[in-house]
Amino acid sequence: MAFNSKKRKVVTRDTPSENDSDDELANGLLSGILSHSEDESDENQEGGVDSGVSSEIEGLSDGGEEDEEDGSDTDLEGDEQDIREQFRNLKTTDKPSSRNAVDITLDHDLEANTNGEMEEEGEDMKPNYTVTTDANGNLRYIYKEIDPVYDSDDSDAEATNTIGDIPLAFYDEYPHIGYDINGKKIMRPAKGEALDALLESIDIPKGWTGLTDPATGKPLNLSEEELDVLKRLTRNEVLEDGYDPYPEMVHYFSGKTEIMPLSAAPEPKRRFVPSKHEAKRVMKIVKAIREGRIQPYKPPAEEDEEDEAVHYDVWADEKPRPEKSMHIPAPKLPPPGYDASYHPPPEYLPDNDEKAAWLGADEEDREKEYLPANYEALRKVPGYERFVKERFERSLDLYLAPRVRRNKLNIDPESLLPKLPNPEDLKPFPTTCSAIFRGQEGRVRSVSFDPSGIFVASGGDDGYVRIWELLTGRQVWNVKLSDEEAVDSVKWRPDREASILAAASGESIYMIVPFSILSPDMEQASRDVLDAGWGYAASKPSTTTNSVTKEPPGKWSRPGTRLEAKGVLLQTMVRSTVKIINWHRKGDYFATVSPRGQSTAVAIHTLSKHLTQLPFRRLKGIAQTAQFHPSKAIFFVATRNTIRSYDLAKQELVKILQPGAKWISSIDVHPGGDNIIVGTYDKRLLWHDLDLSTKPYKTLRFHQEAIRAVRFHQGGLPLFADASDDGSLQVFHGKVVGDLMENATIVPLKVLKGHKVKSRLGVMDVDWHPREPWCVSAGADGTCRLWS
């Protein structure tokens, strides 16, 4: 049957080509080529429909020809016109309808015509329009609206031969060749007459085969195309034109690994079947929407979302910070002062210099970060340009600066200063220079008060020992001890019964009784004291049994008539230059110090026996000075760095004091015996309390230059003085209380200035009056001064 229909189709196609020009045929061919692949199925489908239609057309055309011959044209023609009109109408009203549909309706109409029921059709059509005249007087057809009911479209009516699958030869003896869908006979197309056959034989149409199409009974003509196909078939060639039997191979499966693998698996069925699961979910959502559980989406407003924080009472149940927390609150900024005002008092405004200094200074060096300025009205005040910066710096300080709790010094400076006794209460002490003893040549090296307090003895570089009357300042006595040597030390013997002055010049020590100024009793007593030893010295040498008599450390002798006439009665020679003489309190012993002498540096002389002893075989360091304890049998020896105290009775070392000085110049022992003051060349005055420690109790440093001499007041006044190379004496109050619980009070009292500094030497020696608060000083300028 398929073949049949195909054949028929071929025929139908052929017909128009017969009627029309060759161009149209070519067109048809072309279109076929163009729509080659995609329309294949379409054509096939249409084929079923077309096959009948085309036959009808053929029939129509044929019939038309016959009808024409029959002579019943007019009606037909009119009908045809009507149909055409209707068709046009259709087109206009139903524009979007597919081309195919239009064709079909056309076919249907035509077929209706061919069926010969023109009357019926006409009747049917009649109510379809009304005829009126238009403005030009021409006829105008007004068509009714087409009611698109089911019946209105019969385009799907089958108009094919319905005889089924039987050979057409069965109808050979009938005038018809089958039946249409309505049961109407399909009349056999008229067979050509003999003339026709002849004519046909004369000009054989193209593609004439001489065969008769069994389906239509017409002579079967083949188109060139069909012929070509036939030709290829016979040659065993591929039917289609341009078919490439050996196309380039496409490597669908190659050794290369592709990114996206292709799957050869057939598409599963589920791809085409609607998902039940999805349907379920959709139904769920639908249900939710219906019930109102899902609201249509509404974008949230920005403001609502970012609503500010809710506030509540944070401190509803407040508990104080734990006591021991280490928290240090940030210090507050200080409130502004007067100069920060926009209109400050004029004195707060900077003058030109201050302004320039401020502007010139680096920002960090400025004491204030702003420059005071004056604006006479509030409206003239400009903005402060460092405002943000300052705030920023403050915030930096808040989180970056370490906080330290510093105890602010809220001390009244007055309270720091010690409560000193009123200077008035400390009186008396020397304040002014009341007398100057002039007359010495060169430096005065030593001064000493006589025990009665009437005279002052002095010794100096000129080799003289002079005695001055204290109250008048007059020189009452002098003697020249040596021409070359200076008198290094003069010291009165501490005994009021006798008046003996010891003076050291060079290696010899002289005992002087200045009888010209003494009363005869006194003179006699003094001479007795000195002479007592002569006999002892004479009897002594017998004790030295050795054949080699050891040279005694001291040679006691009479100094000679010149000196004896003046009152110098005794001379003691030691081995090296004596610098210091110090008497024992009883006046029987005296110690001399000669720093140069190694083993003979310190010597203790006994006046009553004219005996010289060397207590130290070897001394550690250079001896500077030596002194007896005022009440005990203790002997102090000062070397350069230390002070040693020895018990003379037990002959042992008692204590070593370490003042920490580099070079001790002089020491003096307090009359109580428990305190020592030490003067040093390194400008310090040290107070040692022997009960406390070997280290100084107080270190006083008020001098610019070295301290040469220190001296306690021996007559019961709590005073001591020192003499320094800066030309001044300093007088202190140094009270020692018997109570062990209380330390000594030391109060500086007075700086006595008056001596002139000569070749870097100022005051050489100082001594106190035995009773009065007076002191006398020996200056390098050749004067002695009495201070009272």
Added chain:
Amino acid sequence: MARIQKKGNSGAAKNYITRTRAVKKLQISLPDFRRLCIFKGIYPREPRKKKKVSKGSTAATTFYYTKDIQYLLHEPLLAKFREHKAVAKKIARALGRGEAGDAARLEKNLVPKVKLDHIIKERYPTFVDALRDLDDALSMLFLFANLPSSDYVPAKTISLCQRLCHEFEHYVIVSHSLRKSFLSIKGIYYQATIQGQDILWLVPYRFVQRTGGDIDFRIMGTFVEFYTTLLGFVNYRLYTSIGLVYPPKFNAKMDEQGGELSAFQLEGRSLITNGTATKSDTPAVINPEAQAIADKIAAQPDAEEEEETAVAPVEAIEDENTEGIDKFEVTAPDADVLPQPEASSAEVASLFAPFTFFLSREVPRAPLEFILKAFGCKRVGWDGSLGDGAFTMNESDPFITHQIVDRPSISTDAPDVPETGKGSATAPKAQWPRSTMPGRTYVQPQWVWDCLNQGKLLRPDLYAPGAELPPHLSPWVKPKAGEYDPTRALQEQELEGEAEAAEDEDEDEEAAEASDEEMGGAEHDTDGLLNRESSVEAGEGMDVADSDDDDSEDSEDSEGDAKDAADEWDGFDSDAESDISEGEAARLQHQRELEAEATGKKLEPQVETTKSKNTAIRKKAEKKRKQEQEERERQKMMLSNKKRKLLKRIEYGTNKRDVEAENLRKKRRRVEKAKAAAEAV
């Protein structure tokens, strides 16, 4: 035997931790650590023995307490920071892929919101603690409220700051807790006393702030974030403590029109149930008398009489005020002075209560409105251009008693005919400076500040428009011994002999000038003044009869050259005459007498010239000072080294203070002289 302790395992070495180690321990970035520290109020510490802590190294490092850092480990914020970091990564990834929508969604939904409520409670266990720390918060927030919005300061933050600040101001107004205020060159300082805590904050003048330079706004922003939270809670507590609802109603429309303070509407707690909102300026604590009087005044239509009535009630209030603390005056000078509270809120509330103010348009409205309202003024009007919310915008309102003006006055010679001619009798047009309303006081803004700082109404004529204002003084400076005090007369503060020395200096200068002139060949008597001075110095006994007007004459004398002298004075040695000892002087005097006797002349009594008198006084003072100095030195000699150093430090401070004070006195002397000279001319 005890085990040997290893070094660095206990004590200071363990108690402190460096910043780097702290950051590592917390596993956060340095900026996050900084933020955390700011929020939690953790600050570095200074170990007492730095070398021990840093295990021998001397490099400069910051140390924190290990305990502080340990305590940070449990901070919920830390988790927030980590979350934030995770989200930031996600957002960065989304942005890297170009998924802007995703990024926006992530940012919107996932970025954790940092809440600082718990920190507030931690840092300030009691409310008073929070108040004590409010200085910085307020200063910072007021600054941010006045900043323009920019990339790093979002507009939202600014508006939040503004809102919080205004709310706080409202509280201060209602509770009358403002005590002092000061116009400085930096801005306006305010001090309020709330629950016994003095809170001092600084508000900048309204200019565009300079934000350039090395200012890190991230740090400032972190502080602002914390401070806004803090102030929010503080405001809540303050509002509820006086029975107001927090937050107050905020009228955005009013705010847009420049309502500022009046954009807020305070509500009493009890009134919520009634549903009636009170007016914004309804205070919780009202002085009933003041209110009654204010009402009475408001009822009076006559503008002329207002001045009298305005003054009278104040006195009445003072008389009636019996509940307050009485002032105890010390009768004997040796008694101790016990401190008393300065101003009660009732006094504060009544200072400006009876008045109606009007602010001209050139006057800064916000501070004045705040101050006037805080000090009891109910009716503050201003020019319409200054924004909404005024009591009146009509300058010619007859109720106005005071107008604050900050414009130079125009000479009022021009007759104000058009106004008076046209204006109706009931409402005359009173436009400063063309015409003034009778009975109205015109003052400059400083009047308000000076009044409140002194706690009483000052004479307004000193502050009249165009007048030269008295100096504006800081209310926080307490006069201390030895410091210069501009409120007291110069003579009271001068050291003995100081003024005389200064005069001498000037005169010496003049004399030197005179001699210079002589040298230069100038005429002797061109300048009578100089001539006279030199003759006095020669000691010829110029007759100056009455010593009473010495001072005045002297000041007149030196007027001309005062300025020159001040400028050109270059360290003339003031000790010049001290060489001549007094003994010498006495000897000279004696010699003179002898000579007089010999010649038979009668010796004129040695006339005390200004010069000699000055010298005498000065010398005496100097001598005394010297003695004191000597005594002090003597005492110092006895100090231990440690104490001497301490004393030196103290003395350094006092010396500096003294020098400063002396400098100021010198300047003042000069200024006063110049002024006197100007007056004389």
